[in-house]
Amino acid sequence: xxxxxRAKQSVLRERNRKENISFVFDIKKYLTxxxxxxxxxxxxxxxxxxxxxxxxxxxxxxxxxxxxLKKSYQSCIYLGPTLKQSKQIIWDDLSKIVNxxxxxxxxxxxxxxxxxxxxxxxLRLSPQ
Numbered sequence: 001x002x003x004x005x006r007a008k009q010s011v012l013r014e015r016n017r018k019e020n021i022s023f024v025f026d027i028k029k030y031l032t033x034x035x036x037x038x039x040x041x042x043x044x045x046x047x048x049x050x051x052x053x054x055x056x057x058x059x060x061x062x063x064x065x066x067x068x069l070k071k072s073y074q075s076c077i078y079l080g081p082t083l084k085q086s087k088q089i090i091w092d093d094l095s096k097i098v099n100x101x102x103x104x105x106x107x108x109x110x111x112x113x114x115x116x117x118x119x120x121x122x123l124r125l126s127p128q
Contacts, residue, residue, distance in 0.1 A: 027062055030097075035059045039066060061094050068120035069103070076122045083126045087112060090124065 028036055035055055038048055039062050050056050064076035078094075080086025091112065098105050098114065106115040112124030 027066070031055070031059065031062060035062070039063045057090055057093060058097075061090065061097055064122050065097070065101075065103070068116050068122060069118070072118040072120060074120040076120075078122065078124050080124070080126050082128055083112065083124070086124045086126055094122070 027039055031039065032055065035058070038046065038059055048056065048059070060078070064078070067076055068074050078086055078090050080089055091109075094114065095107060098107075104117050107113075108115070114122045
């Protein structure tokens with residue numbers, strides 16, 4: 001393979017990497033079609049009208065992971081009614097998903113945050 005062909009492949013890989021998050025993990029394996037559509041939507045502000053047990057937490061986790069792993073030094077905040085409730089709602093699922101995907105991250109359980117190697121982080125907060 002010539003140097004020019006390698007350079008073209010490298011440019012294509014980088015362009016694909018910037019345009020979608022499948023370079024990190026294939027979300028289609030883990031989410032339903034409506035969830036994938038929600039996560040991959042390029043809108044800055046999103047809203048979802050979803051019934052009880054409709055996959056809101058899991059969609060939110062994959063959305064936050066996609067943001068944090070796509071770009072360096074991003075911050076995502078999960079805001080729950082109270083710190084205790086936000087921990088009950090999201091922490092176990094978030095840590096299981098991060099570990100099952102083999103993503104290298106530092107968990108700070110008392111603080112309720114996850115720090116990724118690229119400088120991005122997910123914080124668990126509450127208004128109280």
